[in-house]
Amino acid sequence: MATTKWSIDPTHSEIGFKVKHMMFTNVSGKFGTYDATITTDGDNFENAAIEFSADIASVDTANADRDGHLRSGDFFDAENHPKLTFKASSFKKINEGSYEITGDLNIKGVSKSVTFPVEYSGILTDPWGNTKVGLSIEGKINRKDWGLNWNSALETGGVLVGEEVKLNIELQFVKQA
Numbered sequence: 001m002a003t004t005k006w007s008i009d010p011t012h013s014e015i016g017f018k019v020k021h022m023m024f025t026n027v028s029g030k031f032g033t034y035d036a037t038i039t040t041d042g043d044n045f046e047n048a049a050i051e052f053s054a055d056i057a058s059v060d061t062a063n064a065d066r067d068g069h070l071r072s073g074d075f076f077d078a079e080n081h082p083k084l085t086f087k088a089s090s091f092k093k094i095n096e097g098s099y100e101i102t103g104d105l106n107i108k109g110v111s112k113s114v115t116f117p118v119e120y121s122g123i124l125t126d127p128w129g130n131t132k133v134g135l136s137i138e139g140k141i142n143r144k145d146w147g148l149n150w151n152s153a154l155e156t157g158g159v160l161v162g163e164e165v166k167l168n169i170e171l172q173f174v175k176q177a
Contacts, residue, residue: 006038006133006173015054016168019143026166027066033058038133038173043123045133050088050101056081075148081108089113097121101137107146114141116167123175131175139167 015034018026031054039049056078059070071078088103099118104111121134143149143165 002042004040004042005176006040007176008034008036009132009172009174010034012170012172014168014170016170018166018168019164027061029059029061029067029070031055031058032060036171036173045091045099045120046093048088048091050086050091050103052086053083055083077108084108086114091118099135105141105146108148110146112145114139133173133175135169135171135173137167137169137171141165141167 013034013036015031016028017030018028034052034054036050036052038045041047056071056076059067059076061067061070070076073079076084085106086103088101090100090102092100092102094100094117097120099120100115101118102113102115105114116137116139119136121136123131123133125131142163144163
């Protein structure tokens with residue numbers, strides 16, 4: 001069977017995250033510049049080859065000071081590590097609308113294997129004749145596993161920034177001719 005290439009549709013995708021601030025509210029953010037590709041056997045997504053990267057400089061939490069701090073050496077160190085990357089080693093079908101993705105997530109020069117559930121929305125043709133596929137990924141990582149260690153103790157106890165980062169990723173891909 002011939003291989004099929006799928007490219008990210010950035011106008012209908014979002015790479016989002018949330019982290020606890022002061023131990024009681026979430027701060028949300030996203031990456032505005034990213035790229036992702038999928039290579040499949042025809043339209044079969046089982047064992048698809050998936051690669052993703054995001055530009056650290058594009059991190060956006062709706063607060064310029066915080067975004068600058070996230071880009072600094074305290075967190076992502078964008079000057080020395082301008083991208084985070086993910087390369088799937090496995091994309092397994094669980095049932096009709098569910099997959100499981102495993103791969104290496106590289107942040108700040110540290111690579112760790114992660115596994116996340118994936119909601120597969122199926123393949124459809126949009127009103128302009130483009131064949132698309134939708135994937136939704138939710139998961140959690142501990143930022144300290146990738147060397148994002150900065151924090152500040154609060155006088156009331158606890159810390160300023162939570163360790164757990166919740167990922168909320170919505171992806172649309174367009175089939176390439």
